[in-house]
Structure formats: C-alpha cells, structure tokens
Amino acid sequence: MQLDQVVPWGRSLAEYREMFDLSEDDKHRRILGCADGPASFNAELSFMGGSVVSVDPIYQFSADEIYQRVLAVFKQVMDEVEANKAQFNWDVIPNTDRLGEMRLAAMESFVADYRNAQPGRYVAASLPALPFDDNYFEIALCSHYLFLYSDKVDLATHVASVNELCRVAQEVRIYPLVDLNGQPSPHVQGVIDDQTAQGRKVKLLDSDYHFQKGADQLLVISQ
Numbered sequence: 001m002q003l004d005q006v007v008p009w010g011r012s013l014a015e016y017r018e019m020f021d022l023s024e025d026d027k028h029r030r031i032l033g034c035a036d037g038p039a040s041f042n043a044e045l046s047f048m049g050g051s052v053v054s055v056d057p058i059y060q061f062s063a064d065e066i067y068q069r070v071l072a073v074f075k076q077v078m079d080e081v082e083a084n085k086a087q088f089n090w091d092v093i094p095n096t097d098r099l100g101e102m103r104l105a106a107m108e109s110f111v112a113d114y115r116n117a118q119p120g121r122y123v124a125a126s127l128p129a130l131p132f133d134d135n136y137f138e139i140a141l142c143s144h145y146l147f148l149y150s151d152k153v154d155l156a157t158h159v160a161s162v163n164e165l166c167r168v169a170q171e172v173r174i175y176p177l178v179d180l181n182g183q184p185s186p187h188v189q190g191v192i193d194d195q196t197a198q199g200r201k202v203k204l205l206d207s208d209y210h211f212q213k214g215a216d217q218l219l220v221i222s223q
C-alpha cells in the first residue's frame with residue numbers, strides 16, 4: 001500500500017455504536033475493529049476501559065504520515081461529499097461543515113491515541129488474512145470497507161474475508177451493505193449463502209445509523 005493512494009476517513013465511537021447496535025455489554029467485550037483506519041472508535045472506547053484491537057493496512061505508516069495525509073486530502077473529500085450531497089441524509093448531521101468538523105475531530109483523536117498506543121492495539125494487517133488466533137475476539141466489527149467497495153473487491157475476496165473474521169471472532173457485524181453509490185452490494189447474498197451453508201447464524205438487522213442513503217442494515221453472523 002502506498003500512502004499517496006490512501007484517502008483516510010474516520011468515524012467516532014458514537015457512530016460505531018449506532019452502526020453496529022452496540023449495547024453497554026458489547027462495549028465490555030473483547031472487540032476487533034477491522035478496517036478501522038483513522039476512526040476514533042478504538043481511542044474513545046479504550047479510554048473508557050474497553051478492550052479493542054484495530055486492524056488496517058494504513059497502520060504500517062506513522063502518526064505523522066497519516067495525519068499529513070488526512071490534511072492533504074481533507075478538502076478533496078469534503079468537495080466530493082458536497083458534489084454528492086443528495087446521496088446522504090442531513091437530518092442528524094445538518095451540513096457539510098459540521099460533517100467536516102466531526103470527521104476531523106475523530107481523526108485527530110485517532111492520531112493522538114495512535115501516536116502513543118501500547119503495541120498491539122493497532123495492528124497493520126489486511127483482510128483476508130488476520131494475524132490472530134481462532135476465536136480470539138468476542139466481536140469483530142467491519143465499518144465501511146466490506147461491501148462498500150464492491151466494485152474493487154470481488155465476491156471471492158468478500159467470502160474469504162468474512163470467513164477470516166468468523167475465524168477470529170465469535171460474532172461478526174458488518175456495515176454498510178451498500179456500495180459507494182448507495183446501491184445494495186452484489187456480494188451480500190453470496191456471503192450469506194456461504195455462511196449459511198457452513199451452519200452459521202446470519203441475521204440482517206436494521207441499523208440506527210442512516211447517514212448514507214440506502215445504508216439501513218447491518219449483517220450479523222454468529223457461530
């Protein structure tokens with residue numbers, strides 16, 4: 001991975017809680033945040049005493065390198081959101097200025113935490129191969145990577161990635177189930193069929209997080 005091809009973008013603990021329907025009990029479980037990038041989920045929940053490990057290929061880079069990249073692409077990303085404003089619901093986040101403040105605050109919290117984090121809390125690795133023992137985590141969360149990039153990541157990689165998440169965690173939650181255009185991902189059914197054939201329990205739940213239009217559900221897979 002080359003840093004100049006990365007567009008870092010990160011969400012907060014409050015947003016993860018809504019996306020993944022996280023209960024108070026869930027927050028005390030051993031959690032893997034897969035593809036967490038510069039989200040502040042790990043920083044905020046760890047500060048509250050939670051047990052979170054984040055995995056992302058961008059963790060091969062230093063805090064300064066990631067922060068410089070955040071600043072370098074921030075305006076470009078905000079311009080893209082402005083140009084595609086109709087693809088989002090603006091009832092909770094009222095406008096692009098507020099969105100920008102929220103995203104920058106989350107990413108700056110991440111950078112501050114990442115800079116001084118204990119080894120092992122942020123792990124540089126990529127799906128579909130994770131460096132953890134079987135069932136090491138109670139829950140694995142994957143926000144805005146699987147299904148979202150369905151045009152670039154094929155079905156076979158989705159199936160292998162979800163199997164890998166199910167290997168390392170007792171329960172897997174994935175959000176959203178749509179692609180970047182808000183269209184249902186063509187890979188959701190293939191992943192569900194594969195998991196069902198292996199005897200795992202698969203549920204589609206309504207999510208409380210509705211920023212991207214069409215992104216109303218999460219996939220929950222358990223053993």
Ligand SMILES: C[S@@+](CC[C@H](N)C(=O)[O-])C[C@H]1O[C@@H](n2cnc3c(N)ncnc32)[C@H](O)[C@@H]1O
Nearest residue numbers: 009010011035036037039058126127143144145
């Ligand atoms: C849009 S960001 C989402 C960040 C965070 N999960 C959130 O929702 O705020 C997508 C992330 O997926 C990561 N990613 C890309 N390829 C990956 C892979 N093969 N395995 C795990 N993460 C990957 C990127 O580095 C990036 O940080």
